[in-house]
Amino acid sequence: MVAVALETLGVFMGESLEATGEDNEIGIAIKSLIAGRTEEKVLTIKDIFGRRDAAHPVWGFKIPNIFRTPEIFEWLEKPVLIFIFRDTIAISQRMSKAMRRDPAEAVASTGQLQAELLDCFLTTRFPALGFSYEKVLHDPAKFVDELVGALGLSPTPEQRDAAIAKIMPSPEAYLKISGNAQVVGQLERFQAGYIYGWALDLTNEHTTITVQIEIDGTVVGNIEANLHRGDLLEYCRENFHHGFQYKVPASYYDGVERTMRLSIKDASSVRIGGQDQVLKIPAVFGVLEDILNETQRGWVYRHGQSAEGLTIRYKIDDQEVATVKADYPRDDLEPAGFIGAAGICVALDDRFLDGNVHKIEFEVEGVDEWVIEGSPRYMRFPKAAPRAPEST
Numbered sequence: 001m002v003a004v005a006l007e008t009l010g011v012f013m014g015e016s017l018e019a020t021g022e023d024n025e026i027g028i029a030i031k032s033l034i035a036g037r038t039e040e041k042v043l044t045i046k047d048i049f050g051r052r053d054a055a056h057p058v059w060g061f062k063i064p065n066i067f068r069t070p071e072i073f074e075w076l077e078k079p080v081l082i083f084i085f086r087d088t089i090a091i092s093q094r095m096s097k098a099m100r101r102d103p104a105e106a107v108a109s110t111g112q113l114q115a116e117l118l119d120c121f122l123t124t125r126f127p128a129l130g131f132s133y134e135k136v137l138h139d140p141a142k143f144v145d146e147l148v149g150a151l152g153l154s155p156t157p158e159q160r161d162a163a164i165a166k167i168m169p170s171p172e173a174y175l176k177i178s179g180n181a182q183v184v185g186q187l188e189r190f191q192a193g194y195i196y197g198w199a200l201d202l203t204n205e206h207t208t209i210t211v212q213i214e215i216d217g218t219v220v221g222n223i224e225a226n227l228h229r230g231d232l233l234e235y236c237r238e239n240f241h242h243g244f245q246y247k248v249p250a251s252y253y254d255g256v257e258r259t260m261r262l263s264i265k266d267a268s269s270v271r272i273g274g275q276d277q278v279l280k281i282p283a284v285f286g287v288l289e290d291i292l293n294e295t296q297r298g299w300v301y302r303h304g305q306s307a308e309g310l311t312i313r314y315k316i317d318d319q320e321v322a323t324v325k326a327d328y329p330r331d332d333l334e335p336a337g338f339i340g341a342a343g344i345c346v347a348l349d350d351r352f353l354d355g356n357v358h359k360i361e362f363e364v365e366g367v368d369e370w371v372i373e374g375s376p377r378y379m380r381f382p383k384a385a386p387r388a389p390e391s392t
Helices: 002-008 024-035 039-055 070-075 088-098 103-123 133-138 140-151 157-166 172-178
Strands: 081-085 128-132 183-191 194-201 209-215 218-225 241-247 258-264 270-273 277-279 284-292 295-302 311-316 319-325 342-347 357-365 370-373 377-380
Touching: 002 140, 002 157, 024 039, 024 183, 039 070, 039 357, 039 377, 081 103, 081 133, 088 103, 128 133, 128 140, 133 140, 140 157, 183 209, 183 258, 183 277, 194 209, 194 218, 194 258, 209 241, 218 241, 258 270, 284 357, 284 377, 295 311, 295 357, 295 370, 319 342, 357 370
Parallel strands: 081 128, 183 270, 284 370
Antiparallel strands: 183 194, 194 241, 209 218, 209 258, 258 277, 284 295, 295 342, 311 319, 311 357, 357 377
């Protein structure tokens, strides 16, 4: 509600927002951090924040329960925190239905979260705005005007009116991905030839769900969601095999913008997040992989012809340190359907093998459109192995 209103007022809230108003890029990065903190993950989030600071004078994002990781606020430039307080019983009833939890457990969990939220509101050192959900619904115009004044926004009259119209209790599009359902899931992303996501049956976590992959409204494949997903603790207790990856047919590697979505057959009710994402696959794509034996590895694929000979620029901490040809043999890629893909191998000299975290990046030279997954990213470099003394 608030995130959508802010976006309507002209505040950048992320690309391809969910109906919940949540930003996929920041959401994935922060959830990864919460699952296990590493220096690389921290730097990834700081990099996202830095890019947005450079691109937008005012921007924001919505992540549920981010108040439980308040150190993230320290990485923002002059943040203003917005807290929405809602009736505990209303929240717990919704949680009990949507996640099929015991009602008493839902009330206890909600009460604990509300107490943590209030503590964060009272103790944060940053400017903070607190609003009652119920009072916002009662007087949307007052709420929008208070937001505009507190944040120093300058919306047009049309933007103000549109933002006021967005203030409503759980619109239909929101309920489709956050309300009660038998099957829940998430269409997450396209990456290096594959669509990733997860789906599970809340009535029986030991059931394997078959998902249908749709591109531009046409079902292009059916696949079982049975890959391990240890991050689904919120939904599972014993069986965590509910992930999937689907290889997109090569006929879609043409740079044309399409939409992708999931559908589930034979379920009484379904709640899938991330629907109708843009799918645009360039003819050239690849992956920036890990460092192995003091060499940076990766690969690149070019649809319709061999990728061998493509020129790759390799950057460390935004400085180009090598230019190489994609000519390293990768016998593992052809069986996966990437015929003509070529490996990338960059030998690292000792000045970079220091045991520290660095920002790394691949760029493809001489190609108009390309995507390298995992680039840029942060990675801890190994320390150089002991060298034998040179003989004289």
